[in-house]
Amino acid sequence: MTGPGLTRAIGVISGTSMDGIDVALIASDGEAQVETGPAATFPYPPDVAARLRAVVADASEAERPQAALERAVTDAHVAAVDAFFARFAIARDSVALVGLHGQTILHRPGRVGWEGRRPAAPGARDAHPPKAGLTRQLCDGARAAGALGIDVVCDFRSADVAAAGEGAPLAPVYHAAMAAGRERPLMILNWGGVGNVTWLGRAGEIVAFDTGPANALIDDILLSRRGVAFDAGGALAASGRADAAILAALMRDRYFDRPPPKSLDRNHFAAAAAAVEALGDADAAATLAAFTVEATVAALARVPEAPKRWLVGGGGRLNAFLMSRLADRLGVPVEPVEAIGFDGDAIEAQCFAYLALRARRGLPLSFPTTTGVPAPTTGGVFWPAPR
Template sequence: MGERRLDDADVVMAIGVISGTSMDGIDVAVVRTDGDLVVEPGAGLTLPYPDDVRAALVGLVAEAERALTEPLADLEQAVTDAHIAAIETFMAHAGIDRRAVSLIGLHGQTVYHRPDLRFTRQLGFGAEVARRLGIDTVNRFRHADVEAGGEGAPFAPLYHRALASGLAQPLMVLNLGGVANVTYLDGDTAIAFDSGPASALLDDFVMRRRGVAYDRDGALAASGRVDEGLVAAFMENPFFARTPPKSLDRNDFHRRAAGVEALSDADGAATLAAFTVESVAASLRHVPAPPARWLVTGGGRHNAHLMGRLRARLGVAVEPVEAVGWHGDFLEAEAFAYLAVRARRGLPLSLPTTTGVPHPMPGGELHRAG
């Protein structure tokens, strides 16, 4: 991309690592980049959390306000250990010599995100990662943004913009993770915001009802009947009319969607899937022009029922990001590798149109290996 060559001195190898709000694993990926126009994604790998660590995180997220005041030192150490192990496993799996890696972008595990309180918390000790791996590490990507009054999310839009520079636009990138977020791209314009619920509501519902982690291929939802009245009631939430930028915590809609508890397993799953689709469609109120194409990343792109409903509702091409050669399972990990390089160069990580921050905002904290 751009006119620079990949052997330029400012192009480096960076590794990004993140565990999303669904907490289904730790994603690690490598990118060769200058943090600007040059982007060459490489290998990626997902490693599970140890069972006890995931259970502790699930317990914390159920009482997320604890993250405001509790030190959580033991849990943060366990998360850090798991991330270091994941990076080491990834480098061995991909045949990467750690001496060739210039930088690690450690997003860590989000456990509470409340920009209205100017508070966000991601677990993971950046200084310890740098020391133990011997590689400079950037963490705390979101904090400067939130402290300046931004939403602190979503944080991948500048990476989406770099990847999409050669694609027909306007284009919408939809990330169906624990929550859903969108990036609208048209030339230099990048508009981004959280659009509503996604996998977190569905996953937690089927875990309560069926004891399984998620609705594989959307089969349960596909077998049920949507309660249109409930979906309409859910969509009356003022969040959807709010002008972006705007962001959500993983659990923001759980209490508000409690009406599904009176439904059968299948009907509840169908109704929550329909709610996600309607909230995605509502995002079109907040972009300058309807895109002719949606590219979908995040675990939700594997849900055949959800993807089918999105195509029917949006009436245009809705495709997994693999359709344009992107790595859907590792896009966010790649993004934080890219953002780590931007952070080290002092370049903005977020914009007024992506998080509502007052001006293009650098961020991240750099920890030297030595």
């Protein structure tokens, strides 16, 4: 792989589910041309994953400096990239750049509670602009670049948040590149720990936002009650019955009343776990699965036109129960992104390789209709490898 004008880059991310470190290789110009290469997921060292879960569960702790944990997270990501090179026999000097997202431990966008208003037009003044929020991804870019011997781009979200954007989602510009030439309107859904959608319009419009819970709530319940990481295929949820009263109460969360752009911290819906505490395992899983589906369906009220097709990435696409329930509710095709030739486990890692290339070219990573930032905004911090 590597056509004329394309640069090889590796992307690395561990999502909010913290179930592993995803690594993927692409070749791209950072615009319309994308060639995908191999991808793989590598486990976190168990002690690092446990420390991360403890910090993520305590927002006050997540706000404090985490130097030792950041070093451990960075080293785990470097080890994953080294293992990736070895597994696929990739020459290190054939890769120009690594986009290293790091591990999100806190995401608190400043736009929350901003009365649901659209951002002002670029250049316009707003009497009551939103305040900048706080987003924290653990990643030591200098340490990673030194260990890998490859230039690194990290800290992708801070520039957007500093400009009063949501800081998420950042995948929409990559989704648009993936879907070049496809019939629109089209929706690309990522069901990771949190769900997010990218709506692609007929005239090239992009609207994106977080939909609500995806796998995180169900995963947490299964881990705490049964000691397993996830509900394989949705089998447990399929065997239970969703509690209609609890589901209705969960869907009254004010987040669903907000128009996009909007994004979520992984723990925003933590009360859902308490709501299903009295339910048996199967009914709790069924209720949280129904919540994931209904939160996703609610996205239709926030896009200009109903999409003709949904393409799904992330671990949720492997949950047959969630996929069938969503298709039933939408009445249009709901397919894994493999239907258009992409690896649904690799998209987010590919995305950060792509965004790293865009960042080096000074191209925007986020837009008013994706994060609510006032104008198209680039981002990322560049750390050159020692020469």
